[in-house]
Amino acid sequence: MSSRGRWVLIGLLLAPAVILPLWVPLYDRATPELWGFPFFFWFQFALIVGAVVLTGSAFLLAQVADRDGRVRHGLPPVPDGTGTDRKAGDDR
Amino acid sequence: MTDGVNGVAFGVFVFLFLLVTVLGFAAARWRRAPTLDSLDEWGLGGRRFGTFIAWFLIGGDLYTAYTFIAVPATLYAGSVVGFFAIPYGIIAYPMIFVFLPRLWSVSHRHGYVTPADFVQGRYDSRPLALAVALTGILATMPYIALQLVGMQVVLEVMGVTAPGDSWIVKDLPLFIAFGFLAAYTYSAGMRAPALIAFVKDTLIYVVIIVAVLYIPHQLGGWGHVFDAANDSFASFNKENADAIAAGQAQPRGMIPPETAQWAYASLALGSALALFMYPHSVTGVLSTRSRSVIRRNAALLPAYSVLLGLLALLGFVAIAAGVKVANPQQSVPQLFEEQFSPWFAGVAFAAIVIGALVPAAIMSIAAANLWTRNIYKAFINRGATPKQEAQQSKAVSLLVKVGALVFVLALSKDFAINLQLLGGVWILQTFPAIVVGLYTRWLHRTALLVGWAVGMGYGTWLAYGVASPTKAHFGGPLVLFPGTETKVYIALVAFLANIAVAVVLTVVLRALQVAEGVDQTRPQDYHADEGDPGVEARVGEVEVGTS
Numbered sequence: 245m246s247s248r249g250r251w252v253l254i255g256l257l258l259a260p261a262v263i264l265p266l267w268v269p270l271y272d273r274a275t276p277e278l279w280g281f282p283f284f285f286w287f288q289f290a291l292i293v294g295a296v297v298l299t300g301s302a303f304l305l306a307q308v309a310d311r312d313g314r315v316r317h318g319l320p321p322v323p324d325g326t327g328t329d330r331k332a333g334d335d336r
Numbered sequence: 337m338t339d340g341v342n343g344v345a346f347g348v349f350v351f352l353f354l355l356v357t358v359l360g361f362a363a364a365r366w367r368r369a370p371t372l373d374s375l376d377e378w379g380l381g382g383r384r385f386g387t388f389i390a391w392f393l394i395g396g397d398l399y400t401a402y403t404f405i406a407v408p409a410t411l412y413a414g415s416v417v418g419f420f421a422i423p424y425g426i427i428a429y430p431m432i433f434v435f436l437p438r439l440w441s442v443s444h445r446h447g448y449v450t451p452a453d454f455v456q457g458r459y460d461s462r463p464l465a466l467a468v469a470l471t472g473i474l475a476t477m478p479y480i481a482l483q484l485v486g487m488q489v490v491l492e493v494m495g496v497t498a499p500g501d502s503w504i505v506k507d508l509p510l511f512i513a514f515g516f517l518a519a520y521t522y523s524a525g526m527r528a529p530a531l532i533a534f535v536k537d538t539l540i541y542v543v544i545i546v547a548v549l550y551i552p553h554q555l556g557g558w559g560h561v562f563d564a565a566n567d568s569f570a571s572f573n574k575e576n577a578d579a580i581a582a583g584q585a586q587p588r589g590m591i592p593p594e595t596a597q598w599a600y601a602s603l604a605l606g607s608a609l610a611l612f613m614y615p616h617s618v619t620g621v622l623s624t625r626s627r628s629v630i631r632r633n634a635a636l637l638p639a640y641s642v643l644l645g646l647l648a649l650l651g652f653v654a655i656a657a658g659v660k661v662a663n664p665q666q667s668v669p670q671l672f673e674e675q676f677s678p679w680f681a682g683v684a685f686a687a688i689v690i691g692a693l694v695p696a697a698i699m700s701i702a703a704a705n706l707w708t709r710n711i712y713k714a715f716i717n718r719g720a721t722p723k724q725e726a727q728q729s730k731a732v733s734l735l736v737k738v739g740a741l742v743f744v745l746a747l748s749k750d751f752a753i754n755l756q757l758l759g760g761v762w763i764l765q766t767f768p769a770i771v772v773g774l775y776t777r778w779l780h781r782t783a784l785l786v787g788w789a790v791g792m793g794y795g796t797w798l799a800y801g802v803a804s805p806t807k808a809h810f811g812g813p814l815v816l817f818p819g820t821e822t823k824v825y826i827a828l829v830a831f832l833a834n835i836a837v838a839v840v841l842t843v844v845l846r847a848l849q850v851a852e853g854v855d856q857t858r859p860q861d862y863h864a865d866e867g868d869p870g871v872e873a874r875v876g877e878v879e880v881g882t883s
Binding site: 254258261262265266267268269272273274277279280281282284285288289291292295296298299300302303306307310313314317318319322323324 | 867
């Protein structure tokens with residue numbers, strides 16, 4: 245997968261964690277209840293759990309994407325304490 | 337509250353408080369550096385906290401004692417919009433995940449200690465950096481003051497106030513607590529809150545888990561709790577139907593009415609965007625060891641949001657338990673006092689008070705670093721040595737705390753709350769310079785400065801114009817979005833004005849070819865990680881200067 249592809253995938257993984265909590269009409273109601281909790285409350289707790297799973301997956305992808313980003317900008321893939329510029333003409 | 341102090345509760349409380357005080361002073365020797373005489377050591381704990389410590393530290397930093405008091409208070413008072421703290425906590429982390437590793441990398445490469453350092457290096461504009469620094473200090477001060485408000489509430493419920501009428505005598509316990517805090521922050525810097533955060537968060541987790549399992553069980557289960565809250569709100573609305581119709585009282589409810597959905601979403605979004613513009617969250621993040629530590633924590637920190645959500649619901653539990661307090665902020669401490677055995681109530685009180693110390697310490701360090709780097713070093717003593725910088729920050733961290741103390745005790749509590757409301761509006765106005773700046777320099781430095789000024793002015797004016805049943809000005813965080821009948825968070829409205837001005841002016845300034853300054857940073861700086869040259873070199877060293 246290309247570096248750009250990986251970042252798009254990371255974006256897709258993280259997007260629901262931003263969009264769903266902001267889409268209030270989706271969960272602004274009392275039913276169905278779960279263990280006595282109105283829907284409004286238990287759904288938001290479920291969103292937290294969902295966001296954790298998504299962010300965790302994005303973390304694994306970002307580890308690889310970061311390595312690509314480093315190489316593209318003239319850094320060694322993994323920090324090794326050697327020289328900085330591996331690539332000439334790295335201005336902008 | 338009027339009954340005296342419970343000896344057992346007070347004893348446990350004092351024991352735990354002394355424990356963290358000892359830890360605070362011992363922190364100076366923890367992960368010992370050759371010297372604490374630089375901002376990298378004193379102000380950022382050596383920049384080498386791993387995932388585990390960072391989780392406690394940043395969690396303890398973002399989820400403050402005031403949050404733990406104020407959020408359940410809103411639910412107790414029947415204003416469920418306060419539950420926006422939960423979606424806010426959810427959407428903040430993906431943003432932290434994406435933006436902050438870049439800020440971390442560039443800050444390590446160039447030895448930046450504050451967000452304003454980055455703005456200076458990126459845009460080569462001292463006025464813009466000063467604006468960012470002043471906004472940070474201004475927004476942080478009332479936040480520290482509110483931590484004191486949180487402590488005060490707990491001390492009141494415990495009945496711990498010295499006899500006498502003058503505020504100096506009455507709040508003696510607060511003075512003592514804050515005095516200790518100031519002393520160990522002065523000597524150990526960032527290491528003190530990092531070490532105390534372990535104790536604080538462990539206590540908070542234990543207390544909340546016990547509270548949400550034990551108390552509702554005593555009351556007949558969560559279903560009964562929600563029913564009781566709903567009944568209480570319904571009867572309130574019925575009794576006060578006339579006042580509500582006349583706009584003199586707010587109707588109460590357990591889930592937000594349809595008209596409040598935009599308010600709920602915009603508060604969550606605006607607060608999430610503002611969260612990591614606050615100097616104390618940047619300070620917490622910059623004290624970590626590597627980019628992965630930040631990303632891993634973005635996935636792990638939501639555990640605190642679960643905790644906060646459960647705690648918020650204790651506002652309803654307090655209603656079901658028949659807690660009657662005039663000040664809703666006392667509802668949860670009062671619930672603890674009534675429902676727990678005295679020794680565990682002591683643990684709970686200590687958890688909240690210690691919970692105020694961690695963020696207060698980090699906030700005062702962050703504000704002091706802003707002063708030192710972006711005002712003292714930028715304008716007063718341009719050749720300051722790392723040692724002088726550390727000395728400045730240490731002294732200013734004391735001043736900041738004294739200021740917060742005077743704020744809360746001598747001025748009204750309302751004033752601190754108003755300013756905290758404004759703080760959120762203000763700090764969001766630094767977003768374009770910092771976050772957009774992490775990706776592109778397209779926005780012109782002068783346009784950013786003007787946009788910032790417009791956002792600050794407009795936001796303040798909007799907030800001033802909000803009246804509530806009890807206040808003529810600064811009555812709440814919501815205004816009608818211009819041209820509509822929908823209420824939204826003021827900070828977002830001001831932010832949109834800020835961005836619009838910045839974009840339009842950038843086009844104009846670029847057309848006129850106004851100088852844009854020299855960028856100190858290179859694209860690869862935004863990708864540097866632990867172990868790269870310039871990043872590892874700083875660890876344990878005294879030298880700070882920009883490279």
